[in-house]
Amino acid sequence: MSEKHTEAHSSPIKTPKQLIVVVVLAFAVPIALIVMLTQLVTSGIDAGKSNPSMSSEAVARRLQPVGTVALDPNQPAQVAAAPTKPSAPAAAGAGSGNGKAIYDATCTVCHAAGVAGAPKTGNKEEWVPRLKSGMPALYASSMKGKNAMPPKGGNLALSDADVKAAVDYMVGLVK
Numbered sequence: 001m002s003e004k005h006t007e008a009h010s011s012p013i014k015t016p017k018q019l020i021v022v023v024v025l026a027f028a029v030p031i032a033l034i035v036m037l038t039q040l041v042t043s044g045i046d047a048g049k050s051n052p053s054m055s056s057e058a059v060a061r062r063l064q065p066v067g068t069v070a071l072d073p074n075q076p077a078q079v080a081a082a083p084t085k086p087s088a089p090a091a092a093g094a095g096s097g098n099g100k101a102i103y104d105a106t107c108t109v110c111h112a113a114g115v116a117g118a119p120k121t122g123n124k125e126e127w128v129p130r131l132k133s134g135m136p137a138l139y140a141s142s143m144k145g146k147n148a149m150p151p152k153g154g155n156l157a158l159s160d161a162d163v164k165a166a167v168d169y170m171v172g173l174v175k
Contacts (some may be wrong), residue, residue, distance in 0.1 A: 032033070099169030102162050106155040111170065116148035127174040142167050 010066035052058065082094050103111075103121075110118040130138060142163050147152040152158045153166070 046047070098162065099165035099167075099172075102158065102166040103169050106153045106158065107166050107170065110153075118149060121170055122173045124174045127171070131171065131174075136166075138167050138171070139164050 013022060108121070110116065111121045114120040114123075114126070118132060139160075141149075143152060143160055152163050158166075
């Protein structure tokens with residue numbers, strides 16, 4: 001014969017009072033442990049004030065840059081020229097040195113490698129369809145942006161004349 005064995009399942013918490021105590025302890029014990037741990041970790045900070053390595057001078061030495069720039073006193077001083085805004089006709093000229101400088105600083109990032117469909121600098125086949133639309137259209141798309149190219153090539157500090165000079169420089173390389 002088979003015996004049926006049944007056990008009554010019971011919980012260590014038998015009263016509502018015990019349940020409340022367990023819930024309160026479940027919150028209070030971890031919080032108390034965290035507070036004690038933070039006190040242990042931060043207790044050494046105040047003791048460091050008497051430590052010579054924590055003096056203002058020692059901290060400043062540790063925070064100073066690794067290297068410094070030393071200028072040769074025998075060399076003549078170089079005076080940085082204030083940037084001058086070129087006149088519109090000079091900037092718009094295809095042979096303008098300003099166009100090359102702007103191209104080098106802003107446009108070369110995409111146009112040298114043909115990033116995101118930008119016509120490669122000096123690649124006549126890629127520029128011919130754009131040249132057919134005329135210079136005013138090239139200027140407009142350069143200033144307002146086209147496809148993946150942002151307005152003014154992403155350099156909104158450029159004047160319209162600067163953008164035209166850069167476009168004239170790039171067009172001059174394919175003519």
